[in-house]
Amino acid sequence: MSAANHKLLITMGDVCGIGPEIAVAAWAAEQQADLCLVGDVSVLRRALVQAGLTLPLAQLESVDELAQVPPHCLPVWQPSGLPADLLHCQQGRIDARAGAAAALCIEAAVREIQAGRAGGLVTAPLHKEALHAAGVSHPGHTEMLQALAAEPGAAPPPVRMMLANNELRTVLVTIHVSLRRAIEMLNTELILETLRISDAALRRVGIARPRIAVAGLNPHAGEGGLFGDEELQIIAPAIRQAQAEGIAASGPYAPDTVFMRARDAAGHPGEFDVVVAMTHDHGLIPVKYLGVEEGVNVTLGLPFVRTSPDHGTAFDIAGSGRADPASMRVAIAMARRLLPR
């Protein structure tokens, strides 16, 4: 493992949102030599001003120059091919140029990691509609990274989204599709794959035998088949197979109480280390309920580390300097923890 693999690249996200501000603010709070921003130099200069920071900015020709950047100087690598007029994108609005730039930074960052010049990626938020307006076919980071991680000629690796805060972790079986489509997509293999990925990921962060709770799909986990049979036909067989493989999975549990049971807080020890949720919102409603300030999104299953803050572009406050970089900082800390040592 080369030293380069411990560098983390921070992509600026959608320039119309709070991404650039929280990226520079998080860097300013950390000022660690393992962090390099990937984005547009002009936009990041403006972000420094909007975040109320008076730091110099060093534009790198290559991520390899990171070690030469003087202290207290924001290191930025600007990939070639960014739209020239990004400062003309109105903050707080959907702009195809911003979507294109966000996607390009991610692609460039992944190429740097694949070339061995960095070990992981922390991504500032992008806006899915801007991505769509830019003609990007992937609905979000997770799908884009999965496609970029595919070996030439091979299928993309199976990945899953994990959301974590200081009291709850949840891994999602389905993500950015309609609820109708999510239900159609569910099958035993997809759930079993999620259980395997979740188990492996939690072992890597030091949990010897992760206790994995599997949430049902239907109210009361189907109440014995009265309110839907996916629990009996699809979910329970996946749990049984995972158990046969030595994974400490259990369930399916009623979605409305399993997150409460997994919650690990003062005076309330969690019964599980992670909850596997069938749908985006079953998993994200509880993990966001107490606030997104400490939340972090981790993509499991990629050949490299990738984390991001657990919030969006916050168009309503973009450029105001009010954006809180706390979740971005938690994402950076989580990425460091996940890097192979």
Added chain:
Amino acid sequence: MSAANHKLLITMGDVCGIGPEIAVAAWAAEQQADLCLVGDVSVLRRALVQAGLTLPLAQLESVDELAQVPPHCLPVWQPSGLPADLLHCQQGRIDARAGAAAALCIEAAVREIQAGRAGGLVTAPLHKEALHAAGVSHPGHTEMLQALAAEPGAAPPPVRMMLANNELRTVLVTIHVSLRRAIEMLNTELILETLRISDAALRRVGIARPRIAVAGLNPHAGEGGLFGDEELQIIAPAIRQAQAEGIAASGPYAPDTVFMRARDAAGHPGEFDVVVAMTHDHGLIPVKYLGVEEGVNVTLGLPFVRTSPDHGTAFDIAGSGRADPASMRVAIAMARRLLPR
């Protein structure tokens, strides 16, 4: 309004669960003259023992005798027709006799209310599979009460389930059906009716102009149609019509953040008075996340008051005396607040 209308009937729920225990424990903690239990005398005597209470029990011939019950004496009205062998039902197991008894107590209690002998109903938990095993066609309390409340020859009144705790209220558009079926059931009229019922109910508890947030169905509320079109085709038109009627409804909001925004806690003023959720678990996951001890379930739209604790039969601890009557007591307090004065 007669004085009788301020009496509250407490049904014992499923005798194999914690219902009888929490009903007697809540009564013992309150000992108010407006409360009368509806259930099996033998089961409730056992529940007193299991709850560690040494109170005498007074069996009433009629709810009208409540005023004659001496202080510190548990008043129980046993409706005729209960199965004779309820003490033989094993606690912690599904039993059709227990399901039949739970249903019969509810039916009898509603008849008492319809006859003017009581004003409201607080129901201890029943078990839906036991109800089903007993041949009861309704999947839960809400649907059963709706059917019982129908005027002869008329359609049942539209009702909705509201869950509330001390920081969040949520009203559900769909409840005890599979998630697939819930999506199929959604239409603009159903959502609009929910908004009207929610607005009226919150005005009755003293909120002058309830701020109603409407959660979307799909991830990110459909992200402008990318992940499902129910928000555009079904939900938004209902919100517009409600607004035209003077209801302060807004949305549709992303399900994963709207509950966080509505949460009303110390240092975190809620942006909304209630969140209308499209599915059972979108609404119940957040309201239960911090614990069900303070949660209460209110049926909106009935011609009488009905509340219940926000938890189930807890078969795993039934009969152990460990069940906490706190949520039952909150349900009683909420029912008193909702009674017409």
